[in-house]
Amino acid sequence: MVDHRGYHTSKNLSTSRNRKSSFFSITLYVILIFALSIFTFILYSKDVLEDENKMPLFRVENSKPNQLLDYQLWQAPSNHGLHQCVKPTSKYKAVATWDRYMTVRSNGGLNQMRTGIADMVAVARIMNATLVIPQLDKSSFWQDTSTFSNIFDELHFIKYLQEDVRILKEVPKEIESLPRARKHFTSWSGVGYYEEMTALWKEYQVIHVAKSDSRLANNDLPLDIQRLRCRALYHGLRFSPSIENMGKKLVERLQSRAERYIALHLRYEKDMLSFTGCTYGLTDAESGELKIMRDKTSHWKVKNIDSKEQRVGGLCPLTPKEVGLFLKALGFPPSTLIYIAAGEIYGGDVHLSELTSRFPNIVFKEMLATPEELKSFSNHASQTAALDYVVSVESDIFIPSHSGNMARAVEGHRRFLGHRKTITPDRKGLVQLFDKLEAGLLDESSLPHLVKQLHKNRSGGPRRRGGAPPGIRGRTKLRMEESLYQNPYPECICKSEGANR
Numbered sequence: 001m002v003d004h005r006g007y008h009t010s011k012n013l014s015t016s017r018n019r020k021s022s023f024f025s026i027t028l029y030v031i032l033i034f035a036l037s038i039f040t041f042i043l044y045s046k047d048v049l050e051d052e053n054k055m056p057l058f059r060v061e062n063s064k065p066n067q068l069l070d071y072q073l074w075q076a077p078s079n080h081g082l083h084q085c086v087k088p089t090s091k092y093k094a095v096a097t098w099d100r101y102m103t104v105r106s107n108g109g110l111n112q113m114r115t116g117i118a119d120m121v122a123v124a125r126i127m128n129a130t131l132v133i134p135q136l137d138k139s140s141f142w143q144d145t146s147t148f149s150n151i152f153d154e155l156h157f158i159k160y161l162q163e164d165v166r167i168l169k170e171v172p173k174e175i176e177s178l179p180r181a182r183k184h185f186t187s188w189s190g191v192g193y194y195e196e197m198t199a200l201w202k203e204y205q206v207i208h209v210a211k212s213d214s215r216l217a218n219n220d221l222p223l224d225i226q227r228l229r230c231r232a233l234y235h236g237l238r239f240s241p242s243i244e245n246m247g248k249k250l251v252e253r254l255q256s257r258a259e260r261y262i263a264l265h266l267r268y269e270k271d272m273l274s275f276t277g278c279t280y281g282l283t284d285a286e287s288g289e290l291k292i293m294r295d296k297t298s299h300w301k302v303k304n305i306d307s308k309e310q311r312v313g314g315l316c317p318l319t320p321k322e323v324g325l326f327l328k329a330l331g332f333p334p335s336t337l338i339y340i341a342a343g344e345i346y347g348g349d350v351h352l353s354e355l356t357s358r359f360p361n362i363v364f365k366e367m368l369a370t371p372e373e374l375k376s377f378s379n380h381a382s383q384t385a386a387l388d389y390v391v392s393v394e395s396d397i398f399i400p401s402h403s404g405n406m407a408r409a410v411e412g413h414r415r416f417l418g419h420r421k422t423i424t425p426d427r428k429g430l431v432q433l434f435d436k437l438e439a440g441l442l443d444e445s446s447l448p449h450l451v452k453q454l455h456k457n458r459s460g461g462p463r464r465r466g467g468a469p470p471g472i473r474g475r476t477k478l479r480m481e482e483s484l485y486q487n488p489y490p491e492c493i494c495k496s497e498g499a500n501r
Contacts, residue, residue, distance in 0.1 A: 073331055074260055074396055077461030079419040085494040086227045086235070095164055096128065100201050101171050103180070104134040104209045110151070110385040111409040113137060115485045116212030118233035121165055122225050123185070123215060126194040127207075130166040133157075134212065136382070144382045151382055153238045160236045164228055171206060180206040188217045188478035191225065218465070218484045223491055226484065230492035233485060234416055239386050246373065247390025250339075253368045254391070258337035258361075262327075263395035265388075265410070266342045266355075267317040267402035273346055276402075277305025278316035286347065314428025317402035320345070321354035322434055326425060327399075328358055329451035338362045339395065341388035341406075343381070365391075398422045398460075408486040414460060416488055422460035429454045464489055 104120045106113040117134050124131040133148050148154055158167045181204040186193060200207055209215075216229070238244070254261045273279070274294045279287040287307075294300055310316050318326065327336070338359055345352050356362050365387055366374065377383045385406065392398050392410045400407030403424070414420040433450055436442035442450075465487040468480035484491070 074421070076421040077419055077459050080462050081495050082462050082489070082493050083418070083495075084230075084234075084416050084492060086231045086492055088224050088227060092224045095125075095162070095166060097166055098128050098130050099205070100129050101132055101168075101175070101206045102127065102129040102209060103132045103171065103206060104212050105137070106134045106212045107137045108140060108213055109137075109405060110382040110389070111405040112213050113382070114233060114237055115405075115409065115483070116215065117237060118229050118485070119214070119216045120209065120212050121161060121232040121236070122229050123194055123209075124165045125228060126191055126225065127198050127201075129207070130168055132171055133167065133169050144380050146380050146382050149240065150380070151240055151243065151386055153240055153244075156238050157236050160238075161232060164231065175205055178205055180204060180208045182208045182210060184210050185215045187214045188475065188481075189215065190217050191221060217478055218481045219467070226488075226491035229484060230416070230488050234413060234492075239390065242376065243383060243386045244390070246369070246377070247387050247394075249373075250365055250368050250387060250391050251394045254337065254339055254363070257363075260396040261337040261339055262332070262397045262399060263339045263341050263388075263392040264323065265392065265398070265400040265402075265404075265407055266320065266323065266340050266345065267400065267404055267407070268320060268345050268351065269343045270346045272317060272402065272404070275300055276310060276316055277302075277307050278310055279307040280311050280316065281319045281321065281351070282347070311431055312428075314426070314431060316427065316431075318425060318427060318430065319354070320351050322430065323399075323401055324355045324358035325434060325437075325447070326430060326451065329448045330423070330455070331448065331452075332359070334359055335361055339391055340364050341392045343384075393417070393420075396421065400424065402427075408483055411460065412483070412486045412488055415462075416492060419460055419462055423455060424458050424460075426454050426458060462489060462493070463487070 102120070102124050104117070106116050106120075108116070113134075113136060120134060121131060123129075133154060136144070136146060136148055136151070138145055154169070158169075161167060181200045183197070183200070185197070197207075216225075239247070270290070270293065273282075274290040274297075277290075277294065279290060282290075294305075295303055307316075327338075336359060338361065340362060352362075365384070374384075377387065389406065389410065392406075393413050398410055398414060398420070399422075400410070407424075411422045411424065414422050430451070433442065433447065433454075437444060437447060465484065466482040468477040472480055
């Protein structure tokens with residue numbers, strides 16, 4: 001008889017062992033899979049985190065060139081520690097009260113009159129005269145009836161300069177009817193000339209000066225006379241409260257629209273184009289209209305002008321289209337806020353659209369102020385020009401399309417205030433580039449580099465005032481010298497301490 005109990009017992013033990021082994025294997029397999037999953041997850045997560053950490057760094061590196069370009073575009077040039085210095089030297093004597101008087105008829109537009117009045121302050125000082133508040137030009141092209149006090153703060157002018165020259169509102173009644181010496185003082189004269197003119201006091205108690213512009217040389221004058229001219233222009237000739245207040249409002253409204261703005265002196269008015277004979281980009285009808293105006297204006301001596309020659313020589317204002325190409329090449333984005341500091345643009349929107357198509361964010365004073373706010377300034381070209389002057393001086397960047405009286409005056413004032421950025425276009429060089437571009441001889445992608453190279457030293461940084469070109473002598477040399485009021489360095493800008501007033 002076979003005993004099956006041992007067999008069954010052995011079989012049960014074997015089955016039990018097999019089950020335990022199988023369970024252990026499965027458990028181990030599951031653990032391995034779980035561990036592998038965790039390892040894979042950690043490795044993947046690490047890669048993701050590394051990628052995420054890298055991504056911001058990559059974006060920052062991409063943005064740095066843009067930030068740097070933006071900074072360079074708007075950055076003012078270094079002033080190298082220079083500052084305005086207009087305080088008289090120790091040799092400067094207090095003003096004496098002279099019983100002889102100088103009356104003045106200022107001529108030209110706003111800035112021609114401003115610089116002329118500053119000259120007359122210095123001339124009155126040299127000739128030991130009491131200066132009577134100048135009469136402003138009412139018969140020039142602008143036909144502006146404004147008086148001195150309409151444009152300037154008359155009381156401030158008298159008080160600020162009281163230690164330099166005695167100034168009265170009018171000639172005293174008791175000598176009003178006396179004969180007067182009427183003089184056209186020679187342009188760009190020195191101190192010696194005016195000392196000779198003091199001989200007129202032997203016969204006259206009143207001298208009337210028929211023209212005030214450019215009556216003093218720009219160089220080789222005593223330091224105290226040069227600083228007096230700067231004090232008169234930059235401190236004494238403050239605009240009237242109404243102009244100052246409105247100008248401040250315009251600046252504030254511009255700053256509320258954008259962090260920074262360009263003041264563009266777009267000298268593309270009818271009178272400028274007619275006077276210079278510049279007709280590039282105009283129709284035959286427009287060119288004919290400008291010639292008629294030039295022929296009818298008696299005090300414009302040159303009537304026949306070669307427009308192409310003018311433009312190639314860099315003597316024409318940049319057109320709105322050329323200004324747009326210029327700004328784009330410099331790197332300014334289309335969103336740049338641009339204030340147009342100018343009168344009515346010739347041809348209106350037809351020509352202006354060649355600029356606004358590239359830079360649509362363009363504003364005029366009429367877009368920043370209400371008709372009611374501007375009512376008192378309307379029909380007074382010198383007063384509206386004064387508003388443009390204030391906005392231009394306070395702008396982040398000033399760019400003139402032509403080197404006229406306002407362009408030079410604003411540039412000089414911005415230099416005096418610490419060399420604020422002023423980009424003066426090299427019109428002659430730009431015309432050459434634009435003509436090559438138009439002829440297909442230059443690829444537009446090359447334009448930015450060439451334009452930037454052309455203007456790398458034309459941002460209003462410190463430099464000594466320029467003289468006349470080599471080989472020029474006589475009175476032409478005096479006329480060709482850079483104006484003190486365009487660049488008052490070195491007499492009114494220096495590094496010395498205690499030179500301010």
